[in-house]
Amino acid sequence: MWKLTRPDNQHDKLTRDNLLDLEDHRLVRIESVQEDQRQVWVLTRRGHGEAKKLLEPKGIRVSVLREEKYDPVTGELLGTGYDDHAAAVTSTAAELHRAGIGHRLGFQTEIGHRLGSGFVQRADLVVRAPAAGVPVMLLEIDRRTEDAHDLVQKLHQYWEWGRLLPKDADKRTVELARSRPDAIEHVDHEKRLWRRVYPPTGREGLVPVAFVFADTTEVKVANTVAVLEEAGRRYWAPRRYDTLYPKAVTARDYRQAVPVVVTTLEQLQEHGGGAAVRRCGGVAAAGTGRRADADGRARQPRRPRPLPRPGGPRRHGGQAAPRRAAGGGAPGVHAVRAQVHRRALGGDHRAPDRRTGRGQDRVRPVPR
Structure with missing residues (x-):
């Protein structure tokens, strides 16, 4: 403390x-x-x-x-079994504060988020540090007392809470959200419930969630992260934009995703603000204050163009194609010049058939 x-x-x-x-x-x-x-x-x-x-x-x-x-x-x-967990939550808040992330009054514990079914999902720690680039973040501290699939269930509940509407939402928005299962995705975030509780995050997506593991091993953390990335892909992974040119647009849509980062309490205690942080679907990055993806979108790498081979283009047999001489063709190739015959716009330009008297197309030989 x-x-x-x-x-x-x-x-x-x-x-x-x-x-x-x-x-x-x-x-x-x-x-x-x-x-x-x-x-x-x-x-x-x-x-x-x-x-x-x-x-x-x-x-x-x-x-x-x-x-x-x-x-x-x-x-x-x-209830003393909860004390170890409470100590880990307080230690996490203390290490974040020492790293310059959040004021001492910007940390709140056991904050409830009520779902539509009446269930209340309580966040272990809520951080508000706009000066450090973190307007709001929900933290779940796990001492490996919970199964990995229980953490996936928590992520699912935060995702569901981010899709709720406030009780005083206008009738048109409510009817739109009830029209089909995915209709809530077409409702702006400013009209949802989570924007009544928390400030805008400054990036695409819902409220970010961080999983902090304490008193565990690297192997257990890696196994848990693998389950989070695989079983929770629907909640954190971006989607393709709905466009007529899917191959041309390589950016991803993070608007309906929950940004998820993972670290350990030992990393925070040892490195502070330079602790290693891993983002689901991304790579590990140093620095808890950095954003793993600056614009919130992942772009596909472009394939490099092959460099031209020395000696010009190659034929099928591997031999270099003969270079074309200036003003003429390659050796052994006869150039044929086409002659254009202009005809009048009116009249029949077909030669008469000797048997029927009707006109027919006639191919004139090209004079040499």
Whole structure:
């Protein structure tokens, strides 16, 4: 937490003193202690109410209250298994803040996105850093406690949420969206629900999603990314433009896709803003603030034209074709000059047939 609140400090003494003072006023409490002796602090009910009064008038949403519940038989605190995940989320926010991405008040946790079915998909972390070129980004932190297909399901739910309309949408837009399954793709993003919640991203597509893996190996990350790219291709992959010249237009349409990037918490802790980031369908790039695709479109590489061979063009047998002499043809080839015979525009230009008397076409020999 001290990396997020006091990134310039070399130790956490000042942050710890502030937490102890808040604990004396019953605003925070220690929920658990990790194996590395790190303490997980959460807001109490009183502190949660004070935070809402302070932050919600400024447009900052406060996460859900972590209630203090104990097992009636053993007396152990319930819900402590989530503490490792909460620590990874806080560490991710701290490393992004140290890299210059996002203000300390620009991070929000457990932000819900309600789907049409009533299900609420909660993002682990929401980052808003317009100064760093990231107006908004949804982050999912995974300690490899979730199956890869569960992450694909989350990506699908974010894609579905980006296609919803607000409740007060005009009747014409609603009728257009209900006319056929893909009709929502013809509705501008400014009329959709996600534009009521988040600012424009500055690029094509829906709200970008980042998957951050923590406490795992490179092999597991590679296997998970392979499943994301294959099973989730419908949600992140671009499409061809609907044009009459599909071979001439090589650009891709990202307007209905969810931009997806992948990195690890260890990369953020070691390299900060220069951490290796991989984009689904693309290549790994260094720098979390960079855009893997500048214009949001992937272009097909053009085939290089073959260079001319020395000695002129080749024949089928591999021998060089004889060069044409100036003012004449190649040796052994007779040039034939065609003579044009002009005729009058009117009248019959066919010679009469001796048997029928009717005109017929006659080919005049070319005089030599």
